[in-house]
Amino acid sequence: MSTTRTILICSGKGGVGKTTTTANLGIALARQGAKTVVLDADFGLRNLDLLLGLENRIVYTAQEVLAETCRLEQALVKHKQEPNLALLPAGNPRMLEWLKPKDMQAIVALLERQFDYVLIDCPAGIEDGFKNAAAAAREAVVITTPEVAAVRDADRVIGLLNTQGVQPVQLVLNRVRPKMMSNQEMLSVDDVTDILALPLLGLVFEDEQVIVSTNRGEPLTLSDSSSPAAQAYGNIAQRLQGEDVPLMDPSQARRGLRAKMRKLMQTRIF
Amino acid sequence: MTLRLPDQRLDHWRDRLPDLLSRCSQPIVDLDCGDWTLNCNDLADLCAAVTEAGHQLGRITGRVPETVVSASALGLDASRSNTPSNRELQPNPVTTPASHLLFHNGTLRSGDHLQSERTILLYGDVNPGARISSTADVLVWGRLRGVAHAGCEGSTTAKIVALQLRPLQLRIAEAVARGPEDLPQAGLAEQATLKDGVIAIEPADIQSFQKR
Numbered sequence: 325m326s327t328t329r330t331i332l333i334c335s336g337k338g339g340v341g342k343t344t345t346t347a348n349l350g351i352a353l354a355r356q357g358a359k360t361v362v363l364d365a366d367f368g369l370r371n372l373d374l375l376l377g378l379e380n381r382i383v384y385t386a387q388e389v390l391a392e393t394c395r396l397e398q399a400l401v402k403h404k405q406e407p408n409l410a411l412l413p414a415g416n417p418r419m420l421e422w423l424k425p426k427d428m429q430a431i432v433a434l435l436e437r438q439f440d441y442v443l444i445d446c447p448a449g450i451e452d453g454f455k456n457a458a459a460a461a462r463e464a465v466v467i468t469t470p471e472v473a474a475v476r477d478a479d480r481v482i483g484l485l486n487t488q489g490v491q492p493v494q495l496v497l498n499r500v501r502p503k504m505m506s507n508q509e510m511l512s513v514d515d516v517t518d519i520l521a522l523p524l525l526g527l528v529f530e531d532e533q534v535i536v537s538t539n540r541g542e543p544l545t546l547s548d549s550s551s552p553a554a555q556a557y558g559n560i561a562q563r564l565q566g567e568d569v570p571l572m573d574p575s576q577a578r579r580g581l582r583a584k585m586r587k588l589m590q591t592r593i594f
Numbered sequence: 595m596t597l598r599l600p601d602q603r604l605d606h607w608r609d610r611l612p613d614l615l616s617r618c619s620q621p622i623v624d625l626d627c628g629d630w631t632l633n634c635n636d637l638a639d640l641c642a643a644v645t646e647a648g649h650q651l652g653r654i655t656g657r658v659p660e661t662v663v664s665a666s667a668l669g670l671d672a673s674r675s676n677t678p679s680n681r682e683l684q685p686n687p688v689t690t691p692a693s694h695l696l697f698h699n700g701t702l703r704s705g706d707h708l709q710s711e712r713t714i715l716l717y718g719d720v721n722p723g724a725r726i727s728s729t730a731d732v733l734v735w736g737r738l739r740g741v742a743h744a745g746c747e748g749s750t751t752a753k754i755v756a757l758q759l760r761p762l763q764l765r766i767a768e769a770v771a772r773g774p775e776d777l778p779q780a781g782l783a784e785q786a787t788l789k790d791g792v793i794a795i796e797p798a799d800i801q802s803f804q805k806r
Contacts, residue, residue: 426609459613476704476723483703489617519721519739521701 328436331443331564332461332490336477338448340469341498341528342366344538345557346445347375352545352561354408358440361400363431365457366447367415367423376403377541378411385413386431387422396434405546410439425459432460441564450484464490465525469499470511475519482520494525496560501530502574513574526560527572528553596624597644611640615647623649626675627656634664641668694730702726702740722762731755741765742786750788755798759784769793 333346343366350362363386364372373379384399403409414431415423435442444461447453458464464485468478478495485493497516504510517524531553537544544554545561552572559569597614599607607630615623623644632640637654644651654665655675665672696710697717704723708714713730720726720740727743731753734742738756743765745752750767761773764786771786771793783798 425605429613462617479704479721479723483706486703489614491617521719 328439329441329564330432330436330460330462331441332446332458332464332485333443333467334446334454334457334464334481334485335448335467335474336450336481337468337474340467340474342448342467343372343375343445344534344543345465345467345496345498345528345560346372346443347538347543348545348554348557349561349564350376350409350441350443351403351406351543352558353441353443353564354403354406355545356561356565357408358565359408359438360441360443361410361412361435361439362443362445363435364411364413364445365428365453366445367413368417368420368447368453370413370417372445373401373411373413374541375538375543376409376411378403379541382411382413385415386427387415387419389434390427390430423456425456428456428460450481454481454484458485458488458490461490464493465496466493466520466522467496467498468516468520470497470501470505470513470516472511475511475516479520482522493522495520495522496526496528497524498528499530500527500574505574524571525563526556527574528556528560529572529574595620596626598626599628599630602629608639611643615643615649618647618649621648621650622652624652625654627654627658627661629657630661631658632656632661632664634668637661637664637668637670641670696728701736704740720756720761727765728752744786745788753785753787753802755783755785757783759786759795764793766793 333342335342346362350360353360362372364370366372367385373382378401381401384394386399388394389396389399400410400412403411412435414428432442444457446457466478466482468474482493495517497513501510505512513527529552531551533544533549533551534553544551545557556572562569595618597618600610625640641651651670654670654672656662657675659674662672662674694712696712696714698708698714699717701718702708702716702720702724704721707725708716709727711729713733714726714728715733715735716726717735719736720734720738720742722739724740725743726732726740727746729745729747729749732742732744734756736756737758738761740761741763742754742761744754745767748767752766754764754766763773764771766786766788769788769791774795784795785798786793786795
């Protein structure tokens with residue numbers, strides 16, 4: 325049996341950061357030396373290629389590979405700056421129905437032969453798209469934000485993953501706003517883990533740089549950015565690899581930010 | 595560990611089998627056939643697949659008599675299971691013989707619905723968005739944060755007990771109440787009963803259980 329780790333990145337609710345996380349984690353893992361492929365299972369509304377800046381390089385999809393009209397190597401899109409990372413769109417946006425769970429398993433089986441990590445970017449919802457993506461996954465990372473609706477949907481997804489036997493399932497809490505959390509305007513980290521009862525793989529703070537980087541098609545983890553989100557994704561990748569990296573503390577983060585501001589004031593102005 | 599064949603409504607077991615087997619880590623695998631009607635040929639195929647995957651087949655359980663008879667005919671250790679089938683939820687309900695109690699081990703997550711004609715004892719939480727309903731009592735050894743319905747066929751003496759009773763909604767027989775909004779007192783099990791047609795919450799009363 326291969327030692328490849330096939331990880332489903334899912335959330336239930338849309339817009340919480342599945343694709344962003346997949347892109348950043350993919351780059352971070354690749355930079356840490358792991359041969360990684362990101363599989364876009366959300367191919368109806370695919371934009372993982374966009375986030376990675378590879379939109380114009382896609383020629384084939386997994387669909388053609390399975391139909392044997394092209395080789396896997398032709399369909400895999402290598403990342404420009406990070407040769408350890410490849411992208412594979414699972415299908416053509418105009419042919420949604422063709423993909424079945426067993427096709428997904430076949431694709432992943434092919435990928436597992438040559439990669440250390442297969443990250444599957446799951447579509448939102450819990451319908452066929454989710455079932456297809458989940459069929460091939462061995463483990464899962466559930467993304468949620470500290471919002472009631474996102475946590476509720478994540479809970480549902482975790483229940484479904486449990487019945488499918490996906491193990492282990494870990495949690496990433498995305499778009500955390502330390503200020504709102506300390507003012508109790510947002511669910512706290514404990515509130516979320518209390519309900520979901522999953523090991524926390526990472527916390528990612530809300531960061532405007534994420535939006536800038538996704539628009540540009542260059543994930544934050546690609547450069548040695550000091551932005552909090554870039555560090556958080558780097559940490560998550562390290563934890564996935566089994567390293568023991570302490571979690572960021574939202575209350576400390578605020579203080580850190582303020583201290584940095586103060587430093588900035590002192591250096592530049594005075 | 596137990597290998598559960600998939601829900602008939604969702605997948606055919608032959609499609610899911612390789613995948614299920616690949617998730618098995620222990621040498622001896624028990625098989626839960628659920629609602630499937632399997633003949634000797636099916637079972638022989640199953641056995642072969644399990645052996646081929648390097649496991650040893652332990653006990654076989656199923657809800658359909660034909661399956662159990664076929665398995666016995668093949669000389670396998672087979673028995674009827676009487677777990678309720680009408681649920682999308684798979685985790686481990688166990689019943690003791692001649693009991694009025696359904697024991698469920700595990701948390702109900704959002705979207706899950708556990709339903710029984712017996713009193714339900716749940717070891718775990720009922721998360722927001724999950725439902726638990728029984729024609730008799732609902733007992734939760736954990737936090738009740740979803741929707742609970744006791745006496746759902748009209749029994750007004752039914753009650754709901756939880757270590758932490760902070761449901762979205764409570765129902766007993768026909769009565770409906772929204773859950774309390776204040777935070778619970780720590781370390782105090784609470785119960786909800788029907789008093790003059792209105793649902794009332796109070797500290798759990800141990801005496802009322804000892805009668806049974």
